[in-house]
Amino acid sequence: MMKSEDYAQGDAFQAEKRTVFSTQALPLCADGQLARPGDFVSATVGGWSVFAVRDKEGAVHVLRNACRHQNMQVVSTPAGNCESFRCRFHGWTYDLQGRFLSAPPPMAPKDLQSPDLHLASLPTAVASGIVFFSLAGSPAPVDVGALPAYSGTVVTEIACNWKVCVEHLLAEHTPSANFTWAWPLLMVRRAGAMTIMEQVVPHTFLRTRLFTHVFGGVADDSKQAAATIKNVCEALQHDRASGKLAADGTLVDDFHRRLAEAYAEDRPAT
């Protein structure tokens, strides 16, 4: 049974970071957002600061966004293109695979050959047009069948807890050939020749980013729908914080059951 504070306080988010987001394959971005070598997308997913980058050979890497000098964020913009990554704090630089390249002499590490100087690389898989990573073992592939060509991604920032957004996106659906939910963060809808994937990015406990990835259509056509999702979720966040919890529904019930299992792993029984 969900409680109001699970949506409105940081404790539940910390529990989710230790359970849900430490053990599952998590989506990070669309493969198509990394079209060219040097393209990157960074995000904090369930409290884990990471970024995906395409290297010069075309491979995609997901790296921890934590400089090996003093653990500060190396990538501070949500997306872009670069030849290498330079930490703005003291100038350590890394290549597109996260390998340490150089540092200014006063800041240079003693052992320039140490493997500990490279950014931590996470198990990565590209499946169904999406880049997945995992903190624990190889991400299990998610198969949603054949996809039309990637058309683009609409990015929406929402002032709500990530669970409010997932509940809203699941609420009107039951599992079917045209709707797939890949627990915990990805919903796939098929509508005629078009496939839309809604990817929830739990940034902080009250900040959520929604990626609407469009395949086989025009990405800008999804902007209005994404704006509506934002407005509805921000109103629902207010409801949750004031004690009005989500209505039942097949997938919402399943979501709550899985969350309860995750919380039980983390919280001692009372």
Ligand code: FES
């Ligand atoms: S923290 Fe990155 S160079 Fe010092």
